[in-house]
Each structure stands twice: as structure tokens, then as C-alpha cells.
Amino acid sequence: MGKLKLKEHVITREWCKGCGICVHFCPKQVLELDDQDKVFAARREDCICCELCELRCPDLAIEIETEQGSE
Amino acid sequence: MAIKDYIRERFFPHIWCPGCGHGTVMNSLLRALESLGMSRNEIVMVSGIGCSSRISGYVDFHTLHTIHGRALAFATGVKLSRPELNLIVPMGDGDALAIGGNHFIHAARRNIDITAIVMNNRIYGMTGGQFSPLSGYGTMATTAPYSNIDHAFDTVELAIAAGATFVARSTSYHVKQLSKILRDAILHEGFSVVEVLSQCPTYFGRKNRAGSAVDMMEQYKNDTTPIGSKAKKENPDLIERGIFVQKEMPEYCREYDKIIEKAMKGN
Amino acid sequence: MKENIKFIQGNEACVEGALYAGLEFFAGYPITPSTEIAELMSYRLPQKGCRFIQMEDEIASMSAIIGASLTGHKVMTATSGPGFSLMQEALGYAVMAEIPCVIVNVQRGGPSTGIPTHVSQGDVNQARWGTHGDHAIVTLTASNHQDVFAMTVEGFNIAETYRTPVILLFDEVIGHMRERLVVPEEGEIPLVERLRTSVSEGVDYHPYLPREDGRLPMSDFGGVHRYNVTGLFHDMWGFPSDNPQVVHDLLRHLVDKINNNVNQITNFKSYYLDDAESVLISYGSSARSALHVVELLRPRGERIGLLELQTLWPFPDQLVRRTCEHAKHVIVVEMNMGQILQEVRRVVDQPRKVFLANRIDGVFITPRDIRNIMRLVQGKGV
Ligand SMILES: Cc1ncc(C[n+]2csc(CCOP(=O)(O)OP(=O)(O)O)c2C)c(N)n1
Ligand code: SF4
Ligand SMILES: [Mg+2]
Numbered sequence: 001m002g003k004l005k006l007k008e009h010v011i012t013r014e015w016c017k018g019c020g021i022c023v024h025f026c027p028k029q030v031l032e033l034d035d036q037d038k039v040f041a042a043r044r045e046d047c048i049c050c051e052l053c054e055l056r057c058p059d060l061a062i063e064i065e066t067e068q069g070s071e
Numbered sequence: 072m073a074i075k076d077y078i079r080e081r082f083f084p085h086i087w088c089p090g091c092g093h094g095t096v097m098n099s100l101l102r103a104l105e106s107l108g109m110s111r112n113e114i115v116m117v118s119g120i121g122c123s124s125r126i127s128g129y130v131d132f133h134t135l136h137t138i139h140g141r142a143l144a145f146a147t148g149v150k151l152s153r154p155e156l157n158l159i160v161p162m163g164d165g166d167a168l169a170i171g172g173n174h175f176i177h178a179a180r181r182n183i184d185i186t187a188i189v190m191n192n193r194i195y196g197m198t199g200g201q202f203s204p205l206s207g208y209g210t211m212a213t214t215a216p217y218s219n220i221d222h223a224f225d226t227v228e229l230a231i232a233a234g235a236t237f238v239a240r241s242t243s244y245h246v247k248q249l250s251k252i253l254r255d256a257i258l259h260e261g262f263s264v265v266e267v268l269s270q271c272p273t274y275f276g277r278k279n280r281a282g283s284a285v286d287m288m289e290q291y292k293n294d295t296t297p298i299g300s301k302a303k304k305e306n307p308d309l310i311e312r313g314i315f316v317q318k319e320m321p322e323y324c325r326e327y328d329k330i331i332e333k334a335m336k337g338n
Numbered sequence: 339m340k341e342n343i344k345f346i347q348g349n350e351a352c353v354e355g356a357l358y359a360g361l362e363f364f365a366g367y368p369i370t371p372s373t374e375i376a377e378l379m380s381y382r383l384p385q386k387g388c389r390f391i392q393m394e395d396e397i398a399s400m401s402a403i404i405g406a407s408l409t410g411h412k413v414m415t416a417t418s419g420p421g422f423s424l425m426q427e428a429l430g431y432a433v434m435a436e437i438p439c440v441i442v443n444v445q446r447g448g449p450s451t452g453i454p455t456h457v458s459q460g461d462v463n464q465a466r467w468g469t470h471g472d473h474a475i476v477t478l479t480a481s482n483h484q485d486v487f488a489m490t491v492e493g494f495n496i497a498e499t500y501r502t503p504v505i506l507l508f509d510e511v512i513g514h515m516r517e518r519l520v521v522p523e524e525g526e527i528p529l530v531e532r533l534r535t536s537v538s539e540g541v542d543y544h545p546y547l548p549r550e551d552g553r554l555p556m557s558d559f560g561g562v563h564r565y566n567v568t569g570l571f572h573d574m575w576g577f578p579s580d581n582p583q584v585v586h587d588l589l590r591h592l593v594d595k596i597n598n599n600v601n602q603i604t605n606f607k608s609y610y611l612d613d614a615e616s617v618l619i620s621y622g623s624s625a626r627s628a629l630h631v632v633e634l635l636r637p638r639g640e641r642i643g644l645l646e647l648q649t650l651w652p653f654p655d656q657l658v659r660r661t662c663e664h665a666k667h668v669i670v671v672e673m674n675m676g677q678i679l680q681e682v683r684r685v686v687d688q689p690r691k692v693f694l695a696n697r698i699d700g701v702f703i704t705p706r707d708i709r710n711i712m713r714l715v716q717g718k719g720v
Contacts, residue, residue, distance in 0.1 A: 015083050019090030024285040025244075055102070055246040058094025058284075059084060060074065082577070115559055117405070128566060128577065133559040135408065136568040136578075137401065138431050144398035148405025148413075149559060151389050152363045156409070156560050177394040327389060334384035 004049050005069035009041040015061035022053035022062055077101045077111065079131050086125055090284025092243035092269030096161070096190050097126050099246050103253035114157050117146040119171060121163035121197045122271075123190040132159075140170030143178040146185050154184070154324035157257065161188040164205040165195045168224055172204070179233035182261045183323035187235075188253070189226050189264065192271035200274030211278040227315050230264040237263030238316040242291035243270060245312060252314060261322050268295070268310070342521040348512040349374040351483040351519045352416070352442060353382065355490025358521065359529055361440075362388040362411040365402035367395055367421060370454045371510040372444035375416035396421035400428035400441070407437045408567065410532060410558030412494055416442035419452060419461060422468070429503055430469030431569045433592060436546070436554060438497035438532070440490070442506045444513040445622075447700045456700030457510040459622055462677040465505045466651050472589060474596035476603055477505040477651040481625040483519040486512060488527065489605065489648055495530040496603060500595055501554050507650060509673070511623035511702050532556060535563065546588075547574040552595055596652055604657060605648035610636055614643030616712065617662055618695075619682055620671035621647040623702065628671040630705040631712070650678065655685045667715055668692045671708055 009031075018037030031053060032042040039062060041047065051064045078101065087094050104114065114132040118124035120139035127134040133156075137145045142160050150158045167175050167189045178185060194212060195201040202212035207223035215221075230238045237259040241249040249267060256263035270276065270287035281287050296302040298313035344354070353375055356364075364383055366376040376392065383390045389406075393399040396417050403413035417425065422443045432439055445461045447453035461468075465477040476496050480489040486508065493504040535555035537543040539562035548554050557563040566576040571585045579585070596603065609632055611617065620628035625646040632644045645661050647654070662668045662682070668691055670679040676694045683689040695711040697703040 012083075017084065017089035019284050021090060021095075021285055021288065025288070052246070055098065055250070056095055056243070056288075057098060058087060058091055058243075060078070060094070060098060060101075061084075111564055112560065112562060128568075131564055133408075133564050134566045135405065135559075136566065136570070137404075138427055138569055141397060141401045141428065144393065144401035145405040147391065147393070147398070148363070148365060148402030148407075149409055150405075151391055151402070152406035152411050152413075153409040153560050173394055174398055177398070327384075327391075331384040331387050331389075334381075335387065337385070 003069045004066040006044065006047045006049050007065040007067045009044060009047070010063040010065050011039055012061045013038050015059045017059055019058065021056050021058065025056060026053055072105060072108075074101050074105055077104060077131055078129055082129055085129055087122060088273045090270065090272045091122070092192060092267075092271070092284070093123050093126065093190050095243040095246065096188065096249070096267050096269050097129065099249040100159070100161070100188070100253050101130070102250045103257060106250070106254055107257060109157065113155070114159060115146070115149050116159045116161070117142045117149065118161050119163070119166040121166045121195070123161055123163035123196070123269075124166060126161050140166055141174060142166065143171060143174040143185065143187065147178060147183055150183055150185055151324055151327065158185040159188070159257070160185055161190055163196065164189060164191040164193060165203040168204045168226065168229070176229070176233035179230055179235040179262050179264065181323040182234060182236055182320050184260050185262055186253075186256045187262070187264045189266045190269045191226065191266055192269050192275055194271050194275040194278070196271045196274055200278055213278070226264070226266040231316050234262070235264045236261035236316065236318050236320045237314070239264070239314040240266040240268070240310070241312050242268040242295060244288040244291040245295070248312065255314065255317070259317065261320055342523070344519045344521065345516055346483070346519055347374060347514055347516055348483055348486050348508060349444065349514070350378055351486040352490050352506065352508065353378045354519065354521055355487040356414050356440070356494070357382060357386070358487070358527070359491045359494035360412045360531070361414050361494070363403065363406035363413045364415065365391045365393050365399040365406070366415050366417065367393055367399050369418045369421045371446055371513045372416045372418045372442060374513070375442060375444070396424040397428060400425040403439050404428060404432050404435070404437045407439050408559045410534075410556070412438070412498075412532075414440040414442065416444065418444050418446050418454070419448045420450070422461060422464065426469040430471060430473065432503040433469065433473045433475065434569045435567050436501040436592075437503065438501055439503050440493045440497055440506060441503060442508065445507065445509040453700045455510070457623060457673060457702050458698070458700065459509055459624065459673040459677070461507065462650060462674060465507050472593065474593045475505065475651050476500070476502055476596060476649070477507050478605065478649055479507045479622045480512065480648060481622055481646060483517050485648065487519055487521070491527050491529070492605060495528075498530040498532055499553065500599070501556070502596065507622070509622045515623075534558070537563070539563075544574040545576050546572060548591065548595075600652045600654060600656075603649055603652060604654040606654065606657060607646040607648065608643065608661070609646070610643035611645060611661060612643070613641050615666045616640065616642040617665040617668045618642065618644045618671055618708070619647065619658065619668060619678065620644065621650060621678065624671050624673050627703050627705045627708055631708045634705065647678070653681045653685070658682055659685045659687070662686045662692075666691065669695050669708070669712060669715060671695045671703065673697050673703055
């Protein structure tokens, strides 16, 4: 069995209020706000699936979907 | 079950401001409940009035949104009349410790099995930024335009003195710790108090030049430390996080069961 | 004495009535002259496997019984003036959230701490309008222990039928006086039990959608239906709403469910009213003195009768209007400054023929007091 690997940043755009908490505290600077102040994964390949964005989001707007990596 | 199974999705997005810590507290609470695998039918959430108290509308449990300050008294009625239910009572700092202060200490004294969460943003959010009993000396608020001369309670010390048998503190920054603490608090049999420092960027933040939600969370990171840490010895101003008290004491509803036994024997 | 015949205080009769009605949870805070109710509850409830709690104040007591009602239990609290004042916000919550519960107020003299060990009927309007906002409320009273028992049972029945708080407005004399009570056999007085929803698990349940007959089936907290209860205006699921239609409809519903059923909710007793030229109207302990006057004067040929009100709110407008139609004068006997007098004047055709016989000094109104005032009214001089 391999390590957990990112499948997708599932973002509920209508719930995101653009507070920037996830963007600021992401240890790998994966996330950014777009021109409508909604979060998106700008550098998804850098994501380490720590899920801190998901855990801290006050709006339950971001979810890290993972899958088993094949080694 | 996934987190989303514990919420009433049709009411989202919620009413809290962008960056409000209360949303994060809800997030951590849901994760705690998910990790416990608790059935939604066994959970009753009772809240009072305030931004924080709106949490009860969003979660898919039995929910009782009551009146300002009295949530613990309502919850006491629910719990004592049906002890098998799990009672969670999130409150604002004003809700819990100003208007509801009396109910808070008495619920603690009885050691009734309820999990009380004090969502402490040091301000009256819902009414627009008046000082609370947790704002503290020297803070600014719409009712303390020259600065606040009221001293703050220490929620943890108050809860311990009143007899709570589980007392802990965390912040909206320390989400992993928060979730774990909430989990332990819910599992604890007796009155548990979890104080969560939860930023209100809209009123406390603005009035006190504390910056954005992110800045306020940075402060939680920098101004707090685990209980008994070396850092605390070097800098006594740091606020301690963690579980302060966790002890076994007879729980109120169980004690009442014994009263029933006695009374029935006498018949 | 047979076991079901008791010689007890009115407060104890109230406890007996509540237990007969199926009371399962009581929360309270001691206050004269209602304290015996809490004391006796703490003794009796655990004997039936039920629960009593002494809370930290009356706000908490009222709040706790609402919580306990939601888990499917019949609940009660008891207090007197100062405590009743403290309960008003939570009482309004029970109105708004439609929570069946019974609140006893054994009245003493007010305002404020007033005169704790003496009688008064000064809280009649507080019972009606003590909590803020438009609303309807049910208030019952009684003048003797058998009726205290019966009205207590009736209070629980009304609370369950209409999903509403019911106030039992007794007074110090009734509460503390000792007299005979015959506890009825089981089944002698019909009981209304909690109406629970038949909607099964997984099917959408609407806690605030009245059935065709106006009743709202409940689902116990802890059961299979999870819903929201709030003191905010709310939709049929119990979720907050400020939609003008929702707000309007809910307020109308809260008021109409009581006011459209005045006849069913009205309890009263009439004595010699058929041909009465002088109509006394009274309630609670003062009705005892009023009845005494009637029974004294009837044998002397005076055409006098008594309407004893047991339901004070909703006020039985029609009953009172009809009763007073042919009277030469109407005398309202009460121990306050004319709170029911106002209501009687409001509903009769000739308000000027309505007079007040009262006492407001903490002393029980006697038949002699009433007769003195009647002589004035009848132009006979004192
Ligand atoms: C009896 C009563 N007094 C005052 C209010 C107004 N009020 C509503 S919420 C609130 C304070 C809210 O502050 P807090 O409890 O700290 O919660 P927050 O909004 O900050 O989460 C006040 C004073 C009320 N609803 N009821
Ligand atoms: S006012 Fe403050 S506490 Fe209320 S929702 Fe906004 S940020 Fe949160
Ligand atoms: Mg607050």
C-alpha cells in the first residue's frame, strides 16, 4: 500500500467567503484566491495532503480528497 | 459518516462573517463527533443567543436554540429527563459568562454530564461589538469607547473553582488539538468546559486594531503555549492551552438514579 | 380515613393533581407561598421513578422544564410573584416554540417582594401580558381544593392539547388553607397524553405544521426525527425565518389556536344565576367569600347569584356578557385594584353597572366586606 495522495481539492465555491485563512496557513502555499475572492488550488502538485486548510476553514468550503498512491 | 452528513446543507453558506472563528469551532466539533462515530439521534445541541449560538441551526442533531444566557438551564432539563442523550452546549462569552454566568457555575457545581463550549471572541458579536466579561482591561468596544475598565474572568479558573470535572482550552488556530479536546470532553462523564479562543475580526478585530482573521489567528499561535511549557515559565503572559482538569466525580444524573432507588425502596 | 380522602393544603392538592395528570419532571426554586409544592415534589416524584431538580433560580427552572418537555415528558414548575416575573422571558419562549408545560403561581402581594405571606390576586394581568409581544395564553384558577386538583389536571390537558404553556394562578389563601380533597379514581378524569407524530423515520416531519384539527403532533428529542426549536419566528420545520408571510401566519396561529377555542378552554361555575339581579363575579379564594354572601342572601329572598371564573385567560367574553345581560348590577369580587373588573367592563353592554368589591391590604376579603360594598351599590348605605 502506498501513501495517501491527492485526488482533488474539492471546493464549494458558494460557501467560500474568501477570508484567506487556508491560503495563509497552507504550509506549501498551494492555495490562492481568484479575482472573485474564492479559493482555488494554484499549485496542486505541491499539496502534501496535511488537510489543515480543510480543518481550519470556517465555512466548510474546502475538502481534500485523497486516494491510495500506487508505489 | 462524512462531515457533511452532520450538517443541514440547505442553510449554507452560514451567516457568520468571513474569517469568523465560530465556523472553525463548528468544523472541529463536527470532526470530533465524526471520529466518535456518534449517531445524530443521540446528540442534542442546546444554544443560547449570539453569533455563536447560531451554530445549532446548521448541525443535523436535535437542536434547541433558546434564549440569551440560559442554554445550560434548558440543557439541564433535557439531560436530567433523558440522561442517555449526549448534550452539547456551545455558548458565546457573553452568553456563557455574563447573562449566563450563574447557570454556568451551577451546572459545573452539579457535575451534570454536559459538554459546554465557550466560543470566546472577547466581544458581543451579535449586537455589534460591546465589551464582554472576557474582553479584559484596556480593550476597546462600542460601550468602552475610552477603553474598558472591567477585568476579565479566566474561564478556566472559574470553571475549575465551580467544580467542572473536565476543563480545557484551545483556539481556532490549533484545530487538531481542538478537535481532540472536544472529543475528550464529549467522552468525559460529567460537566466539561472547553474554552475556545475564536476570532471576531468584524468587531473585536476592528475595534482593537488586531488586523484580519489571519492576523488574529497568528496571535493565537504566538500568544499561547501548551500547559506547563518551558515557554510559559519564561513568559508568564502566554495563555496556556490543553486539558487543565480531567477527573472522575459522581455525575448528577447517576446520583439522581440513586435517589430514585432510595425513594422507591421507601414505598 | 380512606387513602384517597385527604385533609391537606391547596399546594398539596396541586401536587396531587399534577401527579394524577402524569407529571414526570419538576424544576423549581423555593418561594413563599408556593414552596410546599417543590418540597412535596422532591419527595413524591422519585417514588414514581420521575425527576425533581432545584435549580439556581426561576429563570433556570422555567428553562429546565421546557427542555424536559421536549424529551416527551409532562412538566411543571411553581413559584410566586418575584419568581413569576423572572420566568417571563422563558415563558414567552414556550409560547413561541409551542412547548406544553404548566406554571403554578401561588400569588402573594406585590409589587416587588411585597407581602410574601399574605394573599393577593394582583398577578392576573401579569399572567396575561407578563411576557413581551403579542400572544395568547391560558390561565386557570380555583377556589377550593377539589377544584385545585381538577384545574391542575385540566391545565395539563390543555397544555398537551394546544401545545402551550398553561398558568395555574392560585393564591396564598388557597395554597395554605387546609381542607378535604377526595382524589378521584384512576380514569375518573380523562387525561390528554402527548400527541406524537405517526410520521416514520426517514420521512420529512414538520414539527410546526398543524394538522387539520389544529393540533401539532410532536416528536421527542432523542427520537428518529431531528428538528430545530427556536424562539425566533420559524417555518414549519422550526427554522428561523423573517419572511413576512411566515411571521404573520405563525403569530396568527399562536393566537388563534387559543382564541378560537375559548369555549373548550373555558371552565366556570355558576350559582343561582338564572334569575339573578345582582351578579357577583369572582375567582380563586375570593370566590369563597362571594359564594358565602350569595348563600346568605338567597334565603332572604335576594335575587343574587355568582359566576365563578376558573378560566381567566382567554377571557370568556361571551359567557360573561350573557351572564350579565339582565343583571341590575354586577359586582366583581377580587383582591387587586380591578384587573378582572376591567375585563368585565370591556365585555358587558353597560359598563357603568359593573362595580368592584376588593381588598388590597393583604387581608382576605370577607363576606362582610363584600356586603358592605353591595349596600353602597344598592344605595342602602353602609
Ligand atoms: C435577555 C437578552 N438581553 C440581551 C440580548 C441581546 N443580545 C443578543 S446576543 C448578545 C451578546 C452576544 O455576545 P456573545 O454571547 O459573546 O456571543 P457572540 O455573538 O459574540 O458569539 C446580546 C447582548 C438578548 N437577546 N436577550
Ligand atoms: S460579528 Fe464577529 S462573531 Fe459575529 S459572525 Fe461576525 S465575526 Fe463572527
Ligand atoms: Mg462573544
